[in-house]
Amino acid sequence: MEDVVGIIVAPIVIFLIFVAPIWLIMHYRSKKQINQGLTAEQYASLQELANRADKMTDRIHTLESILDAEAPQWRNKV
Structure with missing residues (x-):
């Protein structure tokens, strides 16, 4: 059971640490460019x-x- 939790938690942590911040930065940067016209x-x-x-x-x-x-x-x- 702990192995299954470890397998699920590891990708989630990696996503939250590396992917999510970059994703949010890129998202709001593109929103800013669209709003500027x-x-x-x-x-x-x-x-x-x-x-x-x-x-x-x-x-x-x-x-x-x-x-x-x-x-x-x-x-x-x-």
Whole structure:
């Protein structure tokens, strides 16, 4: 009976001493990063990417309209 208790207690103690503190530190560190949100630099970068995506969308629509006018069957070839 004491062997079974020893087998169960040892992993629990190791978990509580080593794993649980690291786990808690990492958990609350990630919560802190989530709550902070985006930095000004990250927000500016995100805005720039969104602007580039909008420009690319406009260009794609323009190219598709040109292709539709010059080669109406181009969509069927792909």
